[in-house]
Amino acid sequence: MSKQIEVYILSGFLGSGKTTLLTQMLEQEQKNGRKVAVVMNELGKVSIDSDAVPDSLPLAELFDGCICCTIQEKLESTMQGLLMDKELDAVYIETTGAAHPIEVLDTVLSPIFADRFSSARIITLLDVLRWKEKDGLSIQVKQLIREQVRHADMLILNKTDLLSESEVASILYEIQSLSPYAQTILTSFAKIPEDSWRQVKKLEKENHQAAHVNDKLHLKTFVHRFTSSINLDQFEDWLRSLPDNVYRIKGYLSFHHTSSIYLFQYSYGTPLYLKEPVKVPLNFVLIGENLDIETLSSQLNELEQTKS
């Protein structure tokens, strides 16, 4: 199997400190001599933050749209292009403040190459002052910030210099009830301990051995590779039996009754099948909260056991 590439999705509302954080992460990575690439997304037509990325690093700037919705396919092709670099260790994606992290994760895990990026992590920054004054925000913005917090693997409560210790403590308490599993740290100017974000990845690696570590991560991804065709009716029975914590599925399937391959998409309970014109590996990606990966894996293996 080809080398896994680490992916860090930097999420957080406008001005929360994503670029400030990215600059430090890249300094660390350069010090460690690792090869990284950066993907930056701006809603407008021009580059604003690209100076934060040293000239020596590959940088893809995706303008004039949001990679979580209007220009999803640009992100997908950018990620596919990055796979050509055999030396690459990690990709940092700075999202726009308006991005929904699950939508970005969903794009990063395109079934064409999901097995290479399956350790993707969401790191969310929260501006504590903005959170304290959230009553002044629209319902939609409040909802988006909550989603960014809720789906984080690592949560950075930034700009703590702007509030008192007791105000920060009460926000921490509130946030931990919203996102009890994320590794949470308090920062000013996004100063995080060296390489701490890379430890988040290690936690999942240990998932398979240490049951207690599972509790730390709530949003999970799982990539299954089908090696044969399956029975459509049985597949649909399996879909109907899925728990609500499976948010997204997408992947390639082949069925006993046809020689075609289908791209299957499932979002908020609605399935969609599209005939795929070319032959592709049958990668099947699931994204959800607290997924019981062992059970899902054995159910998918079982689907392959039926031969007609």
Ligand SMILES: Nc1nc2c(ncn2[C@@H]2O[C@H](COP(=O)(O)OP(=O)(O)OP(=O)(O)O)[C@@H](O)[C@H]2O)c(=O)[nH]1
């Ligand atoms: N006081 C204070 N200012 C901070 C802190 N972190 C970042 N800033 C400042 O906040 C502003 C926004 O920081 P950025 O890192 O550009 O935030 P961003 O999330 O990349 O912003 P967008 O790209 O607009 O979404 C900059 O002027 C930073 O210097 C902090 O902890 N405390």
